[in-house]
Amino acid sequence: MVVSPSASNRSAASTARQTAAATISHAADRLLNAIDLRGAPVCVGLDPDVNRLPQSIRPRGNDPTSIVSAIESFCLGVLDAVVEIVPCVKPQAACFERYREVGVASMYRVIAAARQRGLQVILDAKRGDMGLTADHYATAAFGPIADDGDGAKHDSPDWITVNSYLGRDGIEPFLRPDRGAFALVRTSNPGGDALQSLPLASPSGSARTVAEAVAALVADLGQSHVGASGYSNLGAVVGATKAQDAARLRELMPRQIFLVPGFGAQGGGARDVVPCFDGRGRGAIVTASRSVLYAFAPGASNWSHAVRDAARKMADEVSTAVSSR
Amino acid sequence: MVVSPSASNRSAASTARQTAAATISHAADRLLNAIDLRGAPVCVGLDPDVNRLPQSIRPRGNDPTSIVSAIESFCLGVLDAVVEIVPCVKPQAACFERYREVGVASMYRVIAAARQRGLQVILDAKRGDMGLTADHYATAAFGPIADDGDGAKHDSPDWITVNSYLGRDGIEPFLRPDRGAFALVRTSNPGGDALQSLPLASPSGSARTVAEAVAALVADLGQSHVGASGYSNLGAVVGATKAQDAARLRELMPRQIFLVPGFGAQGGGARDVVPCFDGRGRGAIVTASRSVLYAFAPGASNWSHAVRDAARKMADEVSTAVSSR
Numbered sequence: 001m002v003v004s005p006s007a008s009n010r011s012a013a014s015t016a017r018q019t020a021a022a023t024i025s026h027a028a029d030r031l032l033n034a035i036d037l038r039g040a041p042v043c044v045g046l047d048p049d050v051n052r053l054p055q056s057i058r059p060r061g062n063d064p065t066s067i068v069s070a071i072e073s074f075c076l077g078v079l080d081a082v083v084e085i086v087p088c089v090k091p092q093a094a095c096f097e098r099y100r101e102v103g104v105a106s107m108y109r110v111i112a113a114a115r116q117r118g119l120q121v122i123l124d125a126k127r128g129d130m131g132l133t134a135d136h137y138a139t140a141a142f143g144p145i146a147d148d149g150d151g152a153k154h155d156s157p158d159w160i161t162v163n164s165y166l167g168r169d170g171i172e173p174f175l176r177p178d179r180g181a182f183a184l185v186r187t188s189n190p191g192g193d194a195l196q197s198l199p200l201a202s203p204s205g206s207a208r209t210v211a212e213a214v215a216a217l218v219a220d221l222g223q224s225h226v227g228a229s230g231y232s233n234l235g236a237v238v239g240a241t242k243a244q245d246a247a248r249l250r251e252l253m254p255r256q257i258f259l260v261p262g263f264g265a266q267g268g269g270a271r272d273v274v275p276c277f278d279g280r281g282r283g284a285i286v287t288a289s290r291s292v293l294y295a296f297a298p299g300a301s302n303w304s305h306a307v308r309d310a311a312r313k314m315a316d317e318v319s320t321a322v323s324s325r
Numbered sequence: 326m327v328v329s330p331s332a333s334n335r336s337a338a339s340t341a342r343q344t345a346a347a348t349i350s351h352a353a354d355r356l357l358n359a360i361d362l363r364g365a366p367v368c369v370g371l372d373p374d375v376n377r378l379p380q381s382i383r384p385r386g387n388d389p390t391s392i393v394s395a396i397e398s399f400c401l402g403v404l405d406a407v408v409e410i411v412p413c414v415k416p417q418a419a420c421f422e423r424y425r426e427v428g429v430a431s432m433y434r435v436i437a438a439a440r441q442r443g444l445q446v447i448l449d450a451k452r453g454d455m456g457l458t459a460d461h462y463a464t465a466a467f468g469p470i471a472d473d474g475d476g477a478k479h480d481s482p483d484w485i486t487v488n489s490y491l492g493r494d495g496i497e498p499f500l501r502p503d504r505g506a507f508a509l510v511r512t513s514n515p516g517g518d519a520l521q522s523l524p525l526a527s528p529s530g531s532a533r534t535v536a537e538a539v540a541a542l543v544a545d546l547g548q549s550h551v552g553a554s555g556y557s558n559l560g561a562v563v564g565a566t567k568a569q570d571a572a573r574l575r576e577l578m579p580r581q582i583f584l585v586p587g588f589g590a591q592g593g594g595a596r597d598v599v600p601c602f603d604g605r606g607r608g609a610i611v612t613a614s615r616s617v618l619y620a621f622a623p624g625a626s627n628w629s630h631a632v633r634d635a636a637r638k639m640a641d642e643v644s645t646a647v648s649s650r
Binding site for chain 2: 047062063064067092094095097098099100101102103104105108126127128129130131132133134136137139140145146163164165166167168169170184187188189190191192193194195196198199200201202207210213214217
């Protein structure tokens, strides 16, 4: 495992801040508080790829255990590199599940390590099923997975991403007082347009798109889960690459925190994300994965410095854009 | 583990049929062939629930390992009970993932056991992510998970269910020559209506719903994956509870096998599923979970007979309805 200098020198003040944030029960209040404490509404996506690891962290074999051990070391190094800069990380479930049970066990260790460092954690799993089945997925993520009475396990994420296509009964099972869900509304990928930007029939003449209909549903479902911050434990995924839609979606979802992917490698820039924030510059968190994780030069010995610098650059860019709107 | 009498007496003829089906490479051709050999277009969903197990299969403790061991024994017993009746089973990923890595390992053992018995396997995982991330999910399901050169692993399912909300780049990574995907088009749950039945704007006056737009997309994406049977490795999920929509969706998707959930416990009946089939009574497979899995009386010692009888009743009902259309 690589430990960056900043981790070992973590200040008492920083620890106190983390403790303060951790004691807030409502998930949206806790996330917004963590953003305020760090001063930057940004998140680093943990999308580990064995083919892009630093030279100093290479798997010892081609078996799943060796590979997962390497990507876990990388993730822990990234956590230490960014913990003083960002309030939140977002493990990508697919990158771990790709290695089946070995990867799943590792994913929850990484989540535990992130929480131990005082980071908020969004599990990017995009689960989407109905009723009882959705309950099972919520239990997998948030626990307790067995009858051990531990309702807020140390290795459960604060948030999970969920798919909206199944409607209410695909979303509500993930909402808890102390845990939240980001529902897909407008995804950052090119293929999403084929469905999400289709215009709906409008008897009244006020046309809206499929994504806007989903936004209205999400706003409605989230009403009963609003915290002291004015934001709900049901948030929304709105891609940075869909800047033209963000302002309208912000209007439709005044109480949803926006999780904004697509920044960096996918082409979204700092100005594109501004309409995702509310009038006070709050209510959204911008996330980048590859542009931060793989910021180091091939063979670089100080790879974690490059990751930290890329996280800081992103934090500065987004904070500046939001504050100078 | 409970072994039903039918399993130990499995006939040579049956084994020969299974071998014939297994040697077909194209996933849709293989599934339709398996349906023809069994004479019934039905599937049993494996949604194990620790609270509903037969009295003879109870976990020895409340820890995940004990619980998963019990649900796995139950699943293996169900496989033996239905293997002579149905061509296909559908493990519900959430029921296993609920126990994290312990459950995931068990899920792939159950898949391997089903394939070993000559059953076609649909992994109901409803994955939905884009590009590289979807690739990871496809690798998790279909392998190879490490660099071992095994392209058609014994424990990989024949099909997986995927979510359509992300469009093309959320679906295509799951299509392989020998493996297929069922994309969600019209789900069987009540909440799905809120989005899927919304009417789209139609300049030409021919109104269509969101689900019909998704159907058109699925039909288009599936074109290049059609086998000798005339059916594609990209199929569609169309709920039995949405009988009023099925005929139109069948028209829009002439080359998609329909996976039809919602039969039995969710309220769909044999007549409701008829419009999901093509003019020759092919091209769909009806799936039931709870009404078959939990057909036994509490405390029944011969629970596997009740499961077998429920599977046979369902197979007969569906076959009769389809052949007398």
